[in-house]
Amino acid sequence: xxxxxxxxxxxxxxxxxxxxxxxxxxxxxxxxxxxxxxxxxxxxxxxxxxxxxxxxxxxxxxxxxxxxxxxxxxxxxxxxxxxxxxxxxxxxxxxxxxxxxxxxxxxxxxxxxxxxxxxxxxxxxxxxxxxxxxxxxxxxxxxxxxxxxxxxxxxxxxxxxxxxxxxxxxxxxxxxxxxxxxxxxxxxxxxxxxxxxxxxxxxxxxxxxxxxxxxxxxxxxxxxxxxxxxxxxxxxxxxxxxxxxxxxxxxxxxx
Numbered sequence: 001x002x003x004x005x006x007x008x009x010x011x012x013x014x015x016x017x018x019x020x021x022x023x024x025x026x027x028x029x030x031x032x033x034x035x036x037x038x039x040x041x042x043x044x045x046x047x048x049x050x051x052x053x054x055x056x057x058x059x060x061x062x063x064x065x066x067x068x069x070x071x072x073x074x075x076x077x078x079x080x081x082x083x084x085x086x087x088x089x090x091x092x093x094x095x096x097x098x099x100x101x102x103x104x105x106x107x108x109x110x111x112x113x114x115x116x117x118x119x120x121x122x123x124x125x126x127x128x129x130x131x132x133x134x135x136x137x138x139x140x141x142x143x144x145x146x147x148x149x150x151x152x153x154x155x156x157x158x159x160x161x162x163x164x165x166x167x168x169x170x171x172x173x174x175x176x177x178x179x180x181x182x183x184x185x186x187x188x189x190x191x192x193x194x195x196x197x198x199x200x201x202x203x204x205x206x207x208x209x210x211x212x213x214x215x216x217x218x219x220x221x222x223x224x225x226x227x228x229x230x231x232x233x234x235x236x237x238x239x240x241x242x243x244x245x246x247x248x249x250x251x252x253x254x255x
Contacts, residue, residue, distance in 0.1 A: 037061025
Protein backbone atom coordinates (compact mmCIF):
# COMPACT_ATOMS: atom_id res chain seq x y z
CA UNK A 1 0.00 0.00 0.00
CA UNK A 2 1.33 3.43 -0.93
CA UNK A 3 1.76 6.12 1.71
CA UNK A 4 -0.76 8.86 0.99
CA UNK A 5 1.12 12.12 1.54
CA UNK A 6 0.09 15.76 1.85
CA UNK A 7 2.52 18.71 1.61
CA UNK A 8 1.68 21.88 3.56
CA UNK A 9 3.98 24.88 3.17
CA UNK A 10 3.39 28.52 2.26
CA UNK A 11 6.66 28.66 0.28
CA UNK A 12 6.32 27.33 -3.26
CA UNK A 13 10.02 26.49 -3.50
CA UNK A 14 9.83 24.41 -0.33
CA UNK A 15 6.80 22.50 -1.67
CA UNK A 16 8.62 21.91 -4.95
CA UNK A 17 11.70 20.55 -3.17
CA UNK A 18 9.67 18.21 -0.95
CA UNK A 19 7.71 17.00 -3.98
CA UNK A 20 10.96 16.27 -5.86
CA UNK A 21 12.52 14.42 -2.93
CA UNK A 22 9.36 12.38 -2.40
CA UNK A 23 9.50 11.45 -6.08
CA UNK A 24 12.77 9.66 -5.35
CA UNK A 25 11.17 7.55 -2.63
CA UNK A 26 9.34 4.30 -3.31
CA UNK A 27 5.77 3.74 -2.20
CA UNK A 28 4.82 7.42 -1.85
CA UNK A 29 1.66 8.89 -3.36
CA UNK A 30 1.30 12.68 -3.13
CA UNK A 31 -2.42 13.26 -2.71
CA UNK A 32 -2.25 17.05 -2.49
CA UNK A 33 -0.45 20.29 -1.68
CA UNK A 34 -1.60 23.43 0.06
CA UNK A 35 -0.08 26.77 0.97
CA UNK A 36 -1.92 27.73 4.16
CA UNK A 37 -3.17 26.22 7.39
CA UNK A 38 -6.89 26.64 6.79
CA UNK A 39 -6.71 24.74 3.52
CA UNK A 40 -4.59 22.09 5.23
CA UNK A 41 -7.27 21.46 7.87
CA UNK A 42 -9.86 20.95 5.15
CA UNK A 43 -7.66 18.71 2.99
CA UNK A 44 -6.57 16.50 5.88
CA UNK A 45 -10.20 15.92 6.84
CA UNK A 46 -11.19 15.27 3.21
CA UNK A 47 -8.24 13.20 1.96
CA UNK A 48 -7.23 11.32 5.16
CA UNK A 49 -3.51 11.23 4.30
CA UNK A 50 -1.21 8.84 6.13
CA UNK A 51 1.67 11.32 6.18
CA UNK A 52 1.79 15.14 6.28
CA UNK A 53 4.76 17.43 5.84
CA UNK A 54 3.62 20.41 7.91
CA UNK A 55 5.29 23.81 7.88
CA UNK A 56 5.10 25.57 11.24
CA UNK A 57 5.59 29.21 10.24
CA UNK A 58 2.62 30.13 8.06
CA UNK A 59 0.58 33.38 8.12
CA UNK A 60 -2.89 33.54 9.72
CA UNK A 61 -3.07 29.85 10.67
CA UNK A 62 0.30 28.32 11.54
CA UNK A 63 1.18 24.64 11.87
CA UNK A 64 0.37 24.53 15.57
CA UNK A 65 -3.08 26.00 14.89
CA UNK A 66 -3.60 23.25 12.30
CA UNK A 67 -2.81 20.62 14.95
CA UNK A 68 -5.28 22.15 17.40
CA UNK A 69 -8.05 21.72 14.82
CA UNK A 70 -7.21 18.07 14.12
CA UNK A 71 -8.15 16.75 17.55
CA UNK A 72 -11.43 15.32 16.25
CA UNK A 73 -9.93 13.40 13.31
CA UNK A 74 -7.58 10.44 13.12
CA UNK A 75 -4.15 12.00 13.21
CA UNK A 76 -1.75 11.22 10.36
CA UNK A 77 1.98 10.91 10.95
CA UNK A 78 3.30 14.47 11.01
CA UNK A 79 6.75 15.57 9.86
CA UNK A 80 7.28 19.16 10.91
CA UNK A 81 9.12 21.56 8.62
CA UNK A 82 10.51 24.73 10.16
CA UNK A 83 13.12 27.41 9.99
CA UNK A 84 15.06 27.59 13.25
CA UNK A 85 12.67 27.97 16.19
CA UNK A 86 14.11 27.16 19.62
CA UNK A 87 10.77 26.35 21.23
CA UNK A 88 9.57 24.22 18.33
CA UNK A 89 12.76 22.16 18.05
CA UNK A 90 12.95 21.48 21.80
CA UNK A 91 9.26 20.54 21.84
CA UNK A 92 9.65 18.12 18.92
CA UNK A 93 12.70 16.50 20.48
CA UNK A 94 11.08 16.25 23.91
CA UNK A 95 8.13 14.35 22.43
CA UNK A 96 10.28 12.25 20.03
CA UNK A 97 8.63 13.78 16.96
CA UNK A 98 10.47 14.13 13.67
CA UNK A 99 11.17 17.42 11.94
CA UNK A 100 13.03 18.92 9.02
CA UNK A 101 15.00 22.11 9.46
CA UNK A 102 15.04 24.59 6.56
CA UNK A 103 16.96 24.60 4.30
CA UNK A 104 16.14 20.92 3.98
CA UNK A 105 19.07 18.51 3.89
CA UNK A 106 18.47 15.64 1.45
CA UNK A 107 20.10 12.96 3.62
CA UNK A 108 18.08 14.09 6.62
CA UNK A 109 14.96 14.01 4.46
CA UNK A 110 15.55 10.38 3.49
CA UNK A 111 16.08 9.42 7.14
CA UNK A 112 12.87 11.19 8.13
CA UNK A 113 10.85 9.40 5.46
CA UNK A 114 12.27 6.06 6.61
CA UNK A 115 11.24 6.84 10.16
CA UNK A 116 7.75 7.66 8.91
CA UNK A 117 7.60 4.23 7.28
CA UNK A 118 8.45 2.66 10.65
CA UNK A 119 5.69 4.65 12.32
CA UNK A 120 3.15 3.64 9.70
CA UNK A 121 4.13 -0.03 9.88
CA UNK A 122 2.66 0.03 13.37
CA UNK A 123 5.87 -0.60 15.28
CA UNK A 124 6.00 2.92 16.73
CA UNK A 125 2.71 4.42 15.58
CA UNK A 126 1.11 4.49 19.03
CA UNK A 127 4.11 6.23 20.58
CA UNK A 128 4.18 8.78 17.75
CA UNK A 129 0.51 9.63 18.22
CA UNK A 130 0.89 9.92 21.97
CA UNK A 131 3.85 12.26 21.48
CA UNK A 132 1.86 14.35 19.02
CA UNK A 133 -1.08 14.71 21.40
CA UNK A 134 1.27 15.66 24.24
CA UNK A 135 2.76 18.32 21.98
CA UNK A 136 -0.70 19.66 21.18
CA UNK A 137 -1.46 19.92 24.90
CA UNK A 138 1.82 21.77 25.49
CA UNK A 139 1.19 24.19 22.64
CA UNK A 140 -2.35 24.79 23.88
CA UNK A 141 -1.06 25.72 27.33
CA UNK A 142 1.65 27.95 25.84
CA UNK A 143 -0.90 29.88 23.77
CA UNK A 144 -2.88 30.73 26.91
CA UNK A 145 0.02 32.40 28.69
CA UNK A 146 0.22 36.15 29.21
CA UNK A 147 3.00 38.37 27.86
CA UNK A 148 2.37 41.56 29.87
CA UNK A 149 1.10 42.62 33.30
CA UNK A 150 -0.38 45.97 34.32
CA UNK A 151 0.45 47.16 37.86
CA UNK A 152 -0.39 50.40 39.67
CA UNK A 153 2.59 52.21 41.16
CA UNK A 154 2.56 55.67 42.82
CA UNK A 155 -0.56 56.78 40.98
CA UNK A 156 0.59 55.52 37.59
CA UNK A 157 -0.01 52.39 35.59
CA UNK A 158 3.12 50.40 34.72
CA UNK A 159 3.06 47.76 31.99
CA UNK A 160 5.60 44.99 32.51
CA UNK A 161 6.68 42.38 30.00
CA UNK A 162 6.67 39.12 31.92
CA UNK A 163 10.10 38.10 30.62
CA UNK A 164 11.51 41.17 32.42
CA UNK A 165 10.47 39.80 35.82
CA UNK A 166 13.32 38.22 37.80
CA UNK A 167 11.20 36.55 40.44
CA UNK A 168 7.81 36.76 42.13
CA UNK A 169 7.08 36.46 45.82
CA UNK A 170 3.81 36.05 47.73
CA UNK A 171 3.14 38.63 50.47
CA UNK A 172 -0.30 38.10 51.99
CA UNK A 173 -2.92 39.14 49.43
CA UNK A 174 -0.27 40.70 47.20
CA UNK A 175 2.48 39.53 44.87
CA UNK A 176 5.84 41.27 44.73
CA UNK A 177 7.18 41.45 41.18
CA UNK A 178 10.94 41.95 41.22
CA UNK A 179 12.25 43.63 38.08
CA UNK A 180 15.90 44.59 38.37
CA UNK A 181 16.17 47.04 41.27
CA UNK A 182 12.43 47.75 41.24
CA UNK A 183 9.66 45.92 43.05
CA UNK A 184 6.00 46.23 42.07
CA UNK A 185 3.01 45.01 44.08
CA UNK A 186 0.12 43.27 42.38
CA UNK A 187 -2.97 42.09 44.20
CA UNK A 188 -3.59 38.39 43.64
CA UNK A 189 -2.65 34.82 44.47
CA UNK A 190 0.55 33.15 43.38
CA UNK A 191 -1.24 29.99 42.25
CA UNK A 192 -3.50 31.98 39.90
CA UNK A 193 -0.64 33.94 38.33
CA UNK A 194 1.38 30.74 37.93
CA UNK A 195 -1.30 29.33 35.62
CA UNK A 196 -0.90 32.33 33.30
CA UNK A 197 2.88 32.21 33.05
CA UNK A 198 4.88 30.13 30.60
CA UNK A 199 5.97 26.89 32.24
CA UNK A 200 9.03 26.95 29.98
CA UNK A 201 10.23 30.22 31.52
CA UNK A 202 8.85 30.39 35.07
CA UNK A 203 9.22 27.79 37.79
CA UNK A 204 7.76 27.66 41.29
CA UNK A 205 10.70 26.91 43.57
CA UNK A 206 8.82 27.35 46.85
CA UNK A 207 5.22 27.68 47.95
CA UNK A 208 5.75 31.47 48.07
CA UNK A 209 8.21 32.01 45.20
CA UNK A 210 8.28 31.76 41.41
CA UNK A 211 11.53 32.38 39.54
CA UNK A 212 12.34 33.30 35.95
CA UNK A 213 14.60 30.44 34.81
CA UNK A 214 16.55 32.81 32.57
CA UNK A 215 17.71 34.68 35.70
CA UNK A 216 19.08 31.66 37.58
CA UNK A 217 22.87 31.72 37.71
CA UNK A 218 23.53 28.87 40.13
CA UNK A 219 21.77 26.40 42.43
CA UNK A 220 23.27 24.84 45.55
CA UNK A 221 22.06 21.91 47.63
CA UNK A 222 21.52 22.40 51.35
CA UNK A 223 20.49 20.22 54.27
CA UNK A 224 17.85 17.50 53.71
CA UNK A 225 17.48 18.13 50.00
CA UNK A 226 16.58 21.78 50.21
CA UNK A 227 18.53 24.30 48.15
CA UNK A 228 19.16 27.89 47.26
CA UNK A 229 18.99 29.58 43.87
CA UNK A 230 21.40 32.40 43.10
CA UNK A 231 20.10 34.86 40.52
CA UNK A 232 22.17 36.98 38.16
CA UNK A 233 21.26 40.13 40.13
CA UNK A 234 22.66 38.64 43.34
CA UNK A 235 19.34 37.55 44.87
CA UNK A 236 19.34 34.35 46.93
CA UNK A 237 16.06 32.42 46.95
CA UNK A 238 15.24 29.30 48.97
CA UNK A 239 14.29 26.19 47.00
CA UNK A 240 12.04 23.63 48.69
CA UNK A 241 13.05 19.99 48.92
CA UNK A 242 10.24 18.89 46.57
CA UNK A 243 11.21 21.45 43.93
CA UNK A 244 15.00 21.20 44.04
CA UNK A 245 15.47 18.30 41.62
CA UNK A 246 12.73 19.49 39.26
CA UNK A 247 14.34 22.93 39.13
CA UNK A 248 17.64 21.40 38.06
CA UNK A 249 15.89 19.31 35.39
CA UNK A 250 14.06 22.40 34.06
CA UNK A 251 17.31 24.34 33.84
CA UNK A 252 19.10 21.47 32.06
CA UNK A 253 16.22 21.20 29.55
CA UNK A 254 16.89 24.81 28.51
CA UNK A 255 20.52 24.17 27.58
